[in-house]
Amino acid sequence: IFAGRKVDEELLEELEERLIRADIGVKTAGQLVEELRKEAIRKNIKTWEGLLPVLREKLLSYIGGCKGELKEGKVYLFLGVNGSGKTTTIGKLAHRFKSQGKKVLLCAGDTFRSAAIEQLQVWAQRSGADIVYKEEGADPASVVYQALEKAQKENYDVVLIDTAGRLHTKEPLIRELRKIKQVVQKFYPEEPTETLLVLDATIGQNSLSQAKVFKEAVDVSGIVLTKLDGSAKGGAVVPICTELKIPIKLLGVGEGLEDLQEFEPKTFVEELTS
Amino acid sequence: LLTQRFSKAFSKVENSRKLTEKQINDFLREIRSALLESDADYEVVKDFLKRVREKALQEDLTKKVSPFEHLLLTVYEELVKVLGGAVSELKKGTVLFVGLQGTGKTTTIGKLAKYLKDKGFKVAVSSTDVRRPAAMLQLQRLAEKIEVPYYHFGEGLSALEIAKKAQAKAKEDGVDYLLLDTAGRLHIDEELMEELSSIKSAVSPSEVLYVADAMQGQEALRTAKVFHEKVGLTGAVLTKMDGDARGGVAFSLRSALGIPIKFVGVGEKLEDIEPFYPDRVAQRIMG
Ligand SMILES: Nc1nc2c(ncn2[C@@H]2O[C@H](COP(=O)(O)OP(=O)(O)OP(=O)(O)O)[C@@H](O)[C@H]2O)c(=O)[nH]1
Ligand SMILES: Nc1nc2c(ncn2[C@@H]2O[C@H](COP(=O)(O)OP(=O)(O)OP(=O)(O)O)[C@@H](O)[C@H]2O)c(=O)[nH]1
Ligand SMILES: [Mg+2]
Numbered sequence: 001i002f003a004g005r006k007v008d009e010e011l012l013e014e015l016e017e018r019l020i021r022a023d024i025g026v027k028t029a030g031q032l033v034e035e036l037r038k039e040a041i042r043k044n045i046k047t048w049e050g051l052l053p054v055l056r057e058k059l060l061s062y063i064g065g066c067k068g069e070l071k072e073g074k075v076y077l078f079l080g081v082n083g084s085g086k087t088t089t090i091g092k093l094a095h096r097f098k099s100q101g102k103k104v105l106l107c108a109g110d111t112f113r114s115a116a117i118e119q120l121q122v123w124a125q126r127s128g129a130d131i132v133y134k135e136e137g138a139d140p141a142s143v144v145y146q147a148l149e150k151a152q153k154e155n156y157d158v159v160l161i162d163t164a165g166r167l168h169t170k171e172p173l174i175r176e177l178r179k180i181k182q183v184v185q186k187f188y189p190e191e192p193t194e195t196l197l198v199l200d201a202t203i204g205q206n207s208l209s210q211a212k213v214f215k216e217a218v219d220v221s222g223i224v225l226t227k228l229d230g231s232a233k234g235g236a237v238v239p240i241c242t243e244l245k246i247p248i249k250l251l252g253v254g255e256g257l258e259d260l261q262e263f264e265p266k267t268f269v270e271e272l273t274s
Numbered sequence: 275l276l277t278q279r280f281s282k283a284f285s286k287v288e289n290s291r292k293l294t295e296k297q298i299n300d301f302l303r304e305i306r307s308a309l310l311e312s313d314a315d316y317e318v319v320k321d322f323l324k325r326v327r328e329k330a331l332q333e334d335l336t337k338k339v340s341p342f343e344h345l346l347l348t349v350y351e352e353l354v355k356v357l358g359g360a361v362s363e364l365k366k367g368t369v370l371f372v373g374l375q376g377t378g379k380t381t382t383i384g385k386l387a388k389y390l391k392d393k394g395f396k397v398a399v400s401s402t403d404v405r406r407p408a409a410m411l412q413l414q415r416l417a418e419k420i421e422v423p424y425y426h427f428g429e430g431l432s433a434l435e436i437a438k439k440a441q442a443k444a445k446e447d448g449v450d451y452l453l454l455d456t457a458g459r460l461h462i463d464e465e466l467m468e469e470l471s472s473i474k475s476a477v478s479p480s481e482v483l484y485v486a487d488a489m490q491g492q493e494a495l496r497t498a499k500v501f502h503e504k505v506g507l508t509g510a511v512l513t514k515m516d517g518d519a520r521g522g523v524a525f526s527l528r529s530a531l532g533i534p535i536k537f538v539g540v541g542e543k544l545e546d547i548e549p550f551y552p553d554r555v556a557q558r559i560m561g
C-alpha cells in the first residue's frame with residue numbers, strides 16, 4: 001500500500017489511520033506508531049519497505065502470545081453477544097469433531113430466541129451430531145444438565161453447549177451464564193474444557209468491553225473470531241490480547257460447515273497490514 | 275457531564291484566558307480520540323472536526339467566559355445537527371430490510387410489525403431468507419406472537435420468486451405495509467448483492483432499511499456505501515443500542531450518506547424499538 005514511499009510524518013499519520021481503520025483502536029494505533037517512529041530514527045529506516053517488517057514484528061509481539069490451540073476435552077461452552085455467530089460456529093466445530101471420529105452431542109441452551117432450537121437442529125443434521133433440547137422458555141441450566149446426563153450415559157466424546165446471545169451489560173443474563181457454567185462444573189469438575197467467547201470481527205471498540213466483562217464473569221478460556229470473510233480485519237483482538245491475554249482459538253470465515261480456521265498470528269498480522 | 279470526560283483537556287487550558295490556535299488543535303485532538311473510540315468513521319470525523327475548527331476560529335472565543343466549554347458545546351451542537359432532522363416514519367408499501375449477517379433484521383421486522391399494527395395499520399411479513407437454517411421459522415414465530423399474517427410459499431423457491439409472490443399477495447390483501455426480510459449478506463459478495471438488487475427491482479419497495487448493529491467498527495460506512503450504491507437505502511435502523519456501544523456508526527451513516535436513522539432497537543423483545551433521538555445519540559457518541 002505504501003510501496004516505494006519514504007518514511008516521514010505524513011506516512012506515519014496515514015499508517016495510524018490504516019491501523020485505526022482495522023479497529024485496532026486509537027490508543028493502540030497511536031502507541032504502535034510512536035514505537036515505529038522511535039525505531040525508524042534509531043535504525044535510520046528511510047523507506048516503507050524497511051518499516052513494514054518492523055511494524056509486523058511489533059504487531060506480532062502484541063498478539064503472538066494469544067495463539068491458542070483448542071484444548072482436548074469433553075465440554076465446550078459457547079457465549080457471546082447477540083448475533084456474533086455462536087450457533088453457526090458450533091455447527092462448524094461439530095463437523096470438525098465428527099470428521100475426527102468423535103461422538104458429538106449438541107446442547108440447545110438458547111431457550112429464549114425464536115427458532116434458536118430449530119436452527120441448532122439443522123446444524124446437528126448437517127454435521128451428523130446428536131442434539132438435546134427442551135421446549136422454548138425452559139431453564140437453560142436444566143437443558144445443560146439433561147445434555148450432560150445423556151453424554152455420560154451414552155458415552156459421548158464431546159458436548160457443545162449453545163447459549164442465547166446476551167449483551168454483557170445485562171446483569172441478570174450474565175448471572176444466568178454463570179449458573180450454566182456452574183452446572184457443568186458440578187457435573188464434571190474438570191469441565192468445561194473451553195469457555196469460548198464468540199466475537200464478531202465487524203464489531204469495533206465494544207469488543208474490548210465485551211471481552212472484559214465476560215472474562216470477569218465466567219473466566220473465558222478462548223476467543224472465536226467470526227465473519228473474517230468480510231472486509232473487517234478484527235483488529236480489536238490486538239488490545240484484547242495485550243490487556244486481557246485471552247488466547248484466540250478459532251476463526252470463522254464463512255457460513256458453511258467447513259468455514260473454520262486456526263488462528264495464525266503471522267497470517268493475521270499480514271492481513272492487518274496488507 | 276460531557277465536561278467530566280474532557281476534564282483532563284480542560285484543566286490544561288482552564289487558566290489561560292488567551293486562546294491559541296495550538297490549544298484549539300490540541301483540544302480537538304482529544305475530541306477526535308473520543309469520536310474514533312465511539313467507532314465513528316475516520317474520514318467522517320476528520321471532515322467534521324475541520325468544520326468545527328473553522329467555526330471555532332471564526333468566533334472570538336476570547337470573549338467567552340469559558341472558551342473550551344463553549345468549544346465542546348459547539349461540537350455537541352454540530353453533532354446533533356448532523357444526526358438530526360430525521361422522521362421516524364415509513365412510506366406505505368413494501369419495506370425491504372437489508373444488512374450484514376446477524377445485525378438484527380428478522381427481529382427488527384417483528385418489532386416494526388408490532389409497532390405499525392399498534393398504530394392501526396394493516397401489516398404482513400414475509401421472508402426471502404432461503405439460506406439461514408430456520409430463518410423463515412424465526413420470522414413466522416415472531417409474526418404469530420403479534421398476530422400479524424406471515425406469508426409462506428412452497429419449498430424450493432428462490433429469494434426473488436418469494437419476493438414477487440409476497441408482493442402480489444400483499445396487494446391482494448390490501449395491506450398498508452409488507453415487511454420483507456432478506457438473508458444477511460456481505461457487501462463484497464457480488465452474487466448476493468446482485469440478488470438483492472434484483473429483489474429491489476422486482477418489488478419497487480417504498481422503503482429500503484439498512485439494519486446496522488450499533489457496535490459496528492470502522493468498516494461500517496464502507497459496507498453501508500456498497501449497499502446504498504446497490505439498492506438505494508432510504509433509512510437505517512440501529513440495533514442493540516441497549517448495550518454500551520457508543521454507536522458512532524449512526525454519525526457515519528447520516529453524515530456521509532445522508533441516510534436518516536428511522537428507528538433504534540433497544541432490546542430483544544418485540545416492544546423494544548424506539549424512534550431515533552439525535553441529542554441522546556450525540557451524547558452517547560461523545561462518551
Ligand atoms: N460471513 C459470515 N457469516 C457468519 C459467520 N459466522 C456466523 N455467520 C452468520 O451470522 C449470522 C448469525 O449467526 P448465528 O450463529 O445465528 O449467531 P448467534 O451468535 O448464535 O446469534 P444469537 O443466538 O441470536 O445470539 C448468521 O447469518 C450466520 O450465518 C462467519 O464466519 N462468516
Ligand atoms: N439486545 C438486543 N438484541 C437484539 C436487538 N435486535 C436484535 N437482537 C438480537 O440479535 C440477534 C440477531 O438477530 P436476528 O434478527 O436473527 O438478526 P438477522 O440480521 O436477521 O440475522 P441474519 O438473518 O443471520 O443476518 C438475536 O439474538 C436477536 O434477539 C436489539 O435491539 N437489542
Ligand atoms: Mg444462536
Ligand SMILES: [Mg+2]
Pocket residue numbers: 379380381403406409455456457458
Ligand atoms: Mg435474519
